[in-house]
Amino acid sequence: MLPSHRIPLRVSNRKAYVWDVDDIAILRSQHHICGILTGTLPHLSQQNVFLGVPLLLLPEEVVLLVENEIAILIDDANAHHDPSSSALQKWNEERLRDVKQQLSLAEQKEVQEATNPGRAMSETAMRKRKEREERRSRAKVNTDTSGTAAEESIFSPPIIEPAPQPAPTPVTSASVHTANQLSTASYTVTIPASSSTLGWYAYPSHTYATITAAREAGVWEYPATPTERARCGVFRGLWEQGYFMGGGIKFGGEYLVYPGDPLRYHSHFVASVIESPTAALRPMEIVAHGRLGTGTKKAHLLCEWDEQKKEVSYFSIEWAGFG
Numbered sequence: 394m395l396p397s398h399r400i401p402l403r404v405s406n407r408k409a410y411v412w413d414v415d416d417i418a419i420l421r422s423q424h425h426i427c428g429i430l431t432g433t434l435p436h437l438s439q440q441n442v443f444l445g446v447p448l449l450l451l452p453e454e455v456v457l458l459v460e461n462e463i464a465i466l467i468d469d470a471n472a473h474h475d476p477s478s479s480a481l482q483k484w485n486e487e488r489l490r491d492v493k494q495q496l497s498l499a500e501q502k503e504v505q506e507a508t509n510p511g512r513a514m515s516e517t518a519m520r521k522r523k524e525r526e527e528r529r530s531r532a533k534v535n536t537d538t539s540g541t542a543a544e545e546s547i548f549s550p551p552i553i554e555p556a557p558q559p560a561p562t563p564v565t566s567a568s569v570h571t572a573n574q575l576s577t578a579s580y581t582v583t584i585p586a587s588s589s590t591l592g593w594y595a596y597p598s599h600t601y602a603t604i605t606a607a608r609e610a611g612v613w614e615y616p617a618t619p620t621e622r623a624r625c626g627v628f629r630g631l632w633e634q635g636y637f638m639g640g641g642i643k644f645g646g647e648y649l650v651y652p653g654d655p656l657r658y659h660s661h662f663v664a665s666v667i668e669s670p671t672a673a674l675r676p677m678e679i680v681a682h683g684r685l686g687t688g689t690k691k692a693h694l695l696c697e698w699d700e701q702k703k704e705v706s707y708f709s710i711e712w713a714g715f716g
Contacts, residue, residue, distance in 0.1 A: 403469035409455045410447035417448050425637045452615040453628035468599040468612045476593040623668035623698035630705040645685045662694040687712035
Protein backbone atom coordinates (compact mmCIF):
# COMPACT_ATOMS: atom_id res chain seq x y z
CA MET A 394 0.00 0.00 0.00
CA LEU A 395 1.06 3.57 -0.67
CA PRO A 396 1.69 5.78 2.38
CA SER A 397 -1.65 7.28 3.39
CA HIS A 398 -0.19 10.75 3.91
CA ARG A 399 1.89 10.93 0.70
CA ILE A 400 0.39 11.59 -2.72
CA PRO A 401 1.89 9.40 -5.48
CA LEU A 402 3.44 11.33 -8.36
CA ARG A 403 3.91 8.90 -11.22
CA VAL A 404 6.96 9.81 -13.28
CA SER A 405 7.11 8.99 -16.97
CA ASN A 406 9.64 10.46 -19.40
CA ARG A 407 10.93 12.90 -16.72
CA LYS A 408 7.43 14.31 -16.14
CA ALA A 409 5.28 13.80 -13.04
CA TYR A 410 1.55 13.05 -13.27
CA VAL A 411 -1.28 12.72 -10.77
CA TRP A 412 -3.93 10.20 -11.82
CA ASP A 413 -6.27 10.13 -8.83
CA VAL A 414 -9.09 12.72 -8.82
CA ASP A 415 -9.14 12.85 -5.00
CA ASP A 416 -5.41 13.59 -4.94
CA ILE A 417 -5.91 16.38 -7.48
CA ALA A 418 -8.59 17.93 -5.26
CA ILE A 419 -6.34 17.71 -2.19
CA LEU A 420 -3.42 19.33 -3.99
CA ARG A 421 -5.58 22.23 -5.12
CA SER A 422 -7.68 22.84 -1.99
CA GLN A 423 -5.11 22.12 0.73
CA HIS A 424 -1.74 22.84 -0.88
CA HIS A 425 -2.70 25.42 -3.62
CA ILE A 426 -1.00 23.36 -6.33
CA CYS A 427 -2.86 23.57 -9.65
CA GLY A 428 -0.86 21.82 -12.37
CA ILE A 429 -2.34 21.35 -15.85
CA LEU A 430 -4.97 18.79 -16.83
CA THR A 431 -3.82 17.01 -19.99
CA GLY A 432 -6.21 14.07 -20.48
CA THR A 433 -9.02 13.78 -23.00
CA LEU A 434 -12.58 13.38 -21.73
CA PRO A 435 -14.30 10.40 -23.41
CA HIS A 436 -17.55 12.31 -24.11
CA LEU A 437 -15.70 15.43 -25.34
CA SER A 438 -12.87 13.86 -27.28
CA GLN A 439 -12.86 16.37 -30.15
CA GLN A 440 -12.09 19.49 -28.10
CA ASN A 441 -9.17 20.85 -26.10
CA VAL A 442 -10.88 23.30 -23.73
CA PHE A 443 -12.21 20.98 -21.01
CA LEU A 444 -9.63 18.33 -20.16
CA GLY A 445 -9.38 15.55 -17.59
CA VAL A 446 -6.82 13.41 -15.78
CA PRO A 447 -3.90 13.05 -15.63
CA LEU A 448 -2.70 16.26 -14.00
CA LEU A 449 0.74 17.31 -15.22
CA LEU A 450 2.77 19.16 -12.59
CA LEU A 451 5.42 21.80 -13.07
CA PRO A 452 8.87 20.50 -12.04
CA GLU A 453 8.98 23.21 -9.35
CA GLU A 454 5.70 21.89 -7.95
CA VAL A 455 7.12 18.36 -7.86
CA VAL A 456 10.25 19.44 -5.97
CA LEU A 457 8.18 21.44 -3.48
CA LEU A 458 5.76 18.58 -2.78
CA VAL A 459 8.48 15.98 -2.31
CA GLU A 460 10.69 18.19 -0.13
CA ASN A 461 7.69 19.06 2.08
CA GLU A 462 6.87 15.33 2.42
CA ILE A 463 3.49 15.81 0.77
CA ALA A 464 4.18 13.48 -2.15
CA ILE A 465 6.44 10.66 -3.29
CA LEU A 466 7.85 9.82 -6.72
CA ILE A 467 7.09 6.53 -8.48
CA ASP A 468 9.00 5.31 -11.51
CA ASP A 469 5.82 4.36 -13.35
CA ALA A 470 7.41 2.91 -16.47
CA ASN A 471 9.51 0.36 -14.56
CA ALA A 472 6.82 -0.32 -11.95
CA HIS A 473 4.62 -1.99 -14.58
CA HIS A 474 5.72 -5.54 -15.40
CA ASP A 475 4.43 -7.93 -18.03
CA PRO A 476 1.60 -10.00 -16.47
CA SER A 477 1.60 -13.77 -16.65
CA SER A 478 -1.06 -15.53 -18.71
CA SER A 479 -2.85 -16.79 -15.59
CA ALA A 480 -2.86 -13.34 -13.93
CA LEU A 481 -4.18 -11.70 -17.08
CA GLN A 482 -6.89 -14.32 -17.48
CA LYS A 483 -7.97 -13.91 -13.84
CA TRP A 484 -8.16 -10.13 -14.22
CA ASN A 485 -10.21 -10.44 -17.41
CA GLU A 486 -12.66 -12.88 -15.78
CA GLU A 487 -13.17 -10.53 -12.82
CA ARG A 488 -13.74 -7.63 -15.19
CA LEU A 489 -16.36 -9.52 -17.20
CA ARG A 490 -18.06 -10.71 -14.00
CA ASP A 491 -18.34 -7.12 -12.80
CA VAL A 492 -19.79 -6.00 -16.15
CA LYS A 493 -22.42 -8.77 -16.11
CA GLN A 494 -23.41 -7.88 -12.54
CA GLN A 495 -23.89 -4.22 -13.44
CA LEU A 496 -25.96 -5.12 -16.50
CA SER A 497 -28.12 -7.50 -14.47
CA LEU A 498 -28.87 -4.84 -11.86
CA ALA A 499 -29.73 -2.30 -14.56
CA GLU A 500 -32.11 -4.74 -16.29
CA GLN A 501 -33.84 -5.60 -13.00
CA LYS A 502 -34.44 -1.93 -12.29
CA GLU A 503 -35.87 -1.38 -15.77
CA VAL A 504 -38.19 -4.36 -15.43
CA GLN A 505 -39.51 -3.09 -12.09
CA GLU A 506 -40.27 0.30 -13.60
CA ALA A 507 -41.96 -1.26 -16.64
CA THR A 508 -44.15 -3.68 -14.66
CA ASN A 509 -45.15 -1.25 -11.87
CA PRO A 510 -45.67 2.16 -13.50
CA GLY A 511 -48.35 3.20 -11.00
CA ARG A 512 -46.02 3.25 -7.99
CA ALA A 513 -44.48 6.63 -8.76
CA MET A 514 -47.93 8.03 -9.62
CA SER A 515 -49.35 6.76 -6.35
CA GLU A 516 -46.63 8.50 -4.34
CA THR A 517 -47.33 11.75 -6.22
CA ALA A 518 -51.08 11.45 -5.62
CA MET A 519 -50.54 10.85 -1.91
CA ARG A 520 -48.38 13.96 -1.65
CA LYS A 521 -50.99 16.08 -3.41
CA ARG A 522 -53.77 14.71 -1.19
CA LYS A 523 -51.78 15.66 1.90
CA GLU A 524 -51.31 19.20 0.56
CA ARG A 525 -55.08 19.53 -0.12
CA GLU A 526 -55.93 18.32 3.38
CA GLU A 527 -53.58 20.91 4.87
CA ARG A 528 -55.23 23.68 2.85
CA ARG A 529 -58.69 22.50 3.95
CA SER A 530 -57.61 22.52 7.60
CA ARG A 531 -56.31 26.06 7.31
CA ALA A 532 -59.53 27.18 5.62
CA LYS A 533 -61.61 25.62 8.39
CA VAL A 534 -59.61 27.44 11.05
CA ASN A 535 -60.17 30.74 9.27
CA THR A 536 -63.91 30.02 9.01
CA ASP A 537 -64.23 29.25 12.72
CA THR A 538 -62.43 32.47 13.59
CA SER A 539 -64.63 34.72 11.43
CA GLY A 540 -67.86 32.87 12.13
CA THR A 541 -69.00 33.05 8.51
CA ALA A 542 -69.34 29.78 6.73
CA ALA A 543 -70.19 31.51 3.47
CA GLU A 544 -66.64 32.75 3.07
CA GLU A 545 -65.36 29.19 2.99
CA SER A 546 -67.57 28.27 0.06
CA ILE A 547 -66.62 31.44 -1.82
CA PHE A 548 -62.92 31.79 -1.18
CA SER A 549 -61.73 28.29 -0.35
CA PRO A 550 -60.32 26.27 -3.25
CA PRO A 551 -62.50 23.41 -4.44
CA ILE A 552 -61.72 20.02 -2.93
CA ILE A 553 -61.18 17.45 -5.63
CA GLU A 554 -60.65 13.90 -4.53
CA PRO A 555 -57.94 12.02 -6.41
CA ALA A 556 -59.00 9.32 -8.81
CA PRO A 557 -58.42 5.80 -7.54
CA GLN A 558 -55.15 4.32 -8.69
CA PRO A 559 -55.15 0.99 -10.49
CA ALA A 560 -53.71 -1.96 -8.62
CA PRO A 561 -50.13 -2.88 -9.56
CA THR A 562 -49.86 -5.47 -12.27
CA PRO A 563 -48.44 -8.74 -10.91
CA VAL A 564 -45.02 -9.61 -12.24
CA THR A 565 -45.04 -12.77 -14.30
CA SER A 566 -42.51 -14.44 -16.52
CA ALA A 567 -44.46 -13.30 -19.58
CA SER A 568 -44.47 -9.65 -18.49
CA VAL A 569 -40.76 -9.80 -17.73
CA HIS A 570 -40.07 -11.31 -21.14
CA THR A 571 -42.16 -8.60 -22.79
CA ALA A 572 -40.36 -5.84 -20.92
CA ASN A 573 -37.00 -7.21 -21.97
CA GLN A 574 -38.13 -7.49 -25.58
CA LEU A 575 -39.41 -3.91 -25.71
CA SER A 576 -36.47 -2.39 -23.87
CA THR A 577 -34.17 -0.29 -26.03
CA ALA A 578 -32.34 1.58 -23.25
CA SER A 579 -28.56 1.71 -23.22
CA TYR A 580 -26.58 0.93 -20.07
CA THR A 581 -23.56 2.63 -18.57
CA VAL A 582 -21.01 0.13 -17.32
CA THR A 583 -18.30 1.40 -14.98
CA ILE A 584 -14.92 -0.28 -15.44
CA PRO A 585 -12.20 0.69 -12.91
CA ALA A 586 -9.22 2.21 -14.70
CA SER A 587 -6.74 2.47 -11.85
CA SER A 588 -3.55 0.53 -12.53
CA SER A 589 -2.23 0.80 -8.96
CA THR A 590 -4.35 -2.19 -7.88
CA LEU A 591 -3.14 -4.57 -10.60
CA GLY A 592 -1.19 -7.59 -9.47
CA TRP A 593 1.68 -6.88 -11.85
CA TYR A 594 2.12 -3.24 -10.76
CA ALA A 595 5.15 -3.49 -8.43
CA TYR A 596 5.49 0.10 -7.23
CA PRO A 597 7.08 -0.46 -3.75
CA SER A 598 10.47 -1.22 -5.27
CA HIS A 599 10.26 1.84 -7.54
CA THR A 600 9.15 4.46 -4.99
CA TYR A 601 11.37 7.39 -3.93
CA ALA A 602 10.64 9.69 -0.99
CA THR A 603 13.38 12.26 -1.70
CA ILE A 604 14.65 14.14 -4.73
CA THR A 605 18.17 12.88 -4.02
CA ALA A 606 17.10 9.22 -4.09
CA ALA A 607 15.15 9.74 -7.31
CA ARG A 608 18.13 11.51 -8.90
CA GLU A 609 20.48 8.68 -7.94
CA ALA A 610 18.10 6.18 -9.51
CA GLY A 611 17.93 8.21 -12.72
CA VAL A 612 14.20 8.87 -12.34
CA TRP A 613 14.24 12.62 -11.66
CA GLU A 614 16.93 15.22 -12.38
CA TYR A 615 15.33 18.61 -11.67
CA PRO A 616 16.85 20.93 -10.42
CA ALA A 617 20.26 20.43 -11.99
CA THR A 618 21.41 23.97 -12.95
CA PRO A 619 21.62 27.32 -11.11
CA THR A 620 18.65 28.59 -13.13
CA GLU A 621 16.52 25.59 -12.15
CA ARG A 622 17.49 25.94 -8.49
CA ALA A 623 16.58 29.63 -8.66
CA ARG A 624 13.17 28.77 -10.07
CA CYS A 625 12.55 26.29 -7.28
CA GLY A 626 13.59 28.88 -4.69
CA VAL A 627 11.34 31.59 -6.14
CA PHE A 628 8.43 29.20 -6.52
CA ARG A 629 8.74 28.14 -2.87
CA GLY A 630 9.01 31.75 -1.72
CA LEU A 631 5.76 32.74 -3.44
CA TRP A 632 4.03 29.51 -2.41
CA GLU A 633 4.88 30.03 1.25
CA GLN A 634 3.16 33.42 1.07
CA GLY A 635 -0.08 31.71 0.05
CA TYR A 636 -0.04 32.41 -3.69
CA PHE A 637 -1.16 30.05 -6.46
CA MET A 638 1.16 29.77 -9.46
CA GLY A 639 0.69 28.82 -13.07
CA GLY A 640 2.79 28.97 -16.22
CA GLY A 641 3.51 32.54 -17.33
CA ILE A 642 5.25 32.13 -20.67
CA LYS A 643 2.32 33.76 -22.52
CA PHE A 644 2.90 36.95 -20.52
CA GLY A 645 6.69 37.07 -20.74
CA GLY A 646 7.57 35.46 -17.41
CA GLU A 647 8.06 32.14 -15.66
CA TYR A 648 4.87 32.20 -13.53
CA LEU A 649 1.49 33.84 -13.24
CA VAL A 650 0.89 34.66 -9.58
CA TYR A 651 -2.69 34.45 -8.27
CA PRO A 652 -3.92 35.68 -4.85
CA GLY A 653 -6.26 32.68 -4.66
CA ASP A 654 -7.58 29.79 -6.73
CA PRO A 655 -7.25 30.68 -10.46
CA LEU A 656 -10.85 29.53 -10.96
CA ARG A 657 -11.96 32.49 -8.82
CA TYR A 658 -9.25 35.15 -9.21
CA HIS A 659 -7.27 36.85 -11.95
CA SER A 660 -3.51 36.88 -11.60
CA HIS A 661 -1.97 39.98 -10.04
CA PHE A 662 1.65 39.44 -11.08
CA VAL A 663 3.77 38.02 -13.86
CA ALA A 664 6.94 36.70 -12.20
CA SER A 665 10.37 36.49 -13.83
CA VAL A 666 13.22 34.68 -12.12
CA ILE A 667 16.70 36.23 -11.84
CA GLU A 668 19.09 33.44 -10.92
CA SER A 669 21.55 35.51 -8.83
CA PRO A 670 22.19 39.04 -7.53
CA THR A 671 25.03 39.38 -10.03
CA ALA A 672 22.97 38.38 -13.09
CA ALA A 673 22.80 41.03 -15.83
CA LEU A 674 19.50 42.83 -16.36
CA ARG A 675 19.35 45.26 -19.29
CA PRO A 676 17.27 48.48 -19.10
CA MET A 677 15.29 47.44 -22.18
CA GLU A 678 14.16 44.30 -20.35
CA ILE A 679 12.85 46.39 -17.47
CA VAL A 680 10.95 48.66 -19.87
CA ALA A 681 9.53 45.70 -21.81
CA HIS A 682 8.43 43.87 -18.67
CA GLY A 683 6.80 47.00 -17.27
CA ARG A 684 4.87 47.84 -20.42
CA LEU A 685 3.82 44.23 -21.06
CA GLY A 686 2.60 43.78 -17.49
CA THR A 687 0.66 47.05 -17.55
CA GLY A 688 -0.84 46.22 -20.94
CA THR A 689 -2.22 42.96 -19.54
CA LYS A 690 -3.46 44.65 -16.31
CA LYS A 691 -0.78 43.04 -14.16
CA ALA A 692 2.36 44.12 -12.36
CA HIS A 693 5.60 42.45 -13.42
CA LEU A 694 7.50 40.90 -10.55
CA LEU A 695 11.29 40.52 -10.79
CA CYS A 696 12.33 37.76 -8.36
CA GLU A 697 16.03 37.65 -7.53
CA TRP A 698 17.30 34.43 -5.95
CA ASP A 699 20.31 34.45 -3.63
CA GLU A 700 21.76 30.93 -3.52
CA GLN A 701 23.99 31.59 -0.51
CA LYS A 702 21.35 33.21 1.69
CA LYS A 703 18.49 31.09 0.30
CA GLU A 704 16.42 34.24 0.02
CA VAL A 705 14.31 35.94 -2.65
CA SER A 706 14.19 39.68 -3.31
CA TYR A 707 11.11 41.01 -5.12
CA PHE A 708 10.88 44.10 -7.34
CA SER A 709 7.50 45.13 -8.78
CA ILE A 710 7.41 47.06 -12.08
CA GLU A 711 4.44 49.02 -13.44
CA TRP A 712 4.43 51.36 -16.42
CA ALA A 713 3.44 54.93 -15.54
CA GLY A 714 2.77 57.89 -17.81
CA PHE A 715 4.28 61.31 -17.14
CA GLY A 716 2.52 64.50 -18.21
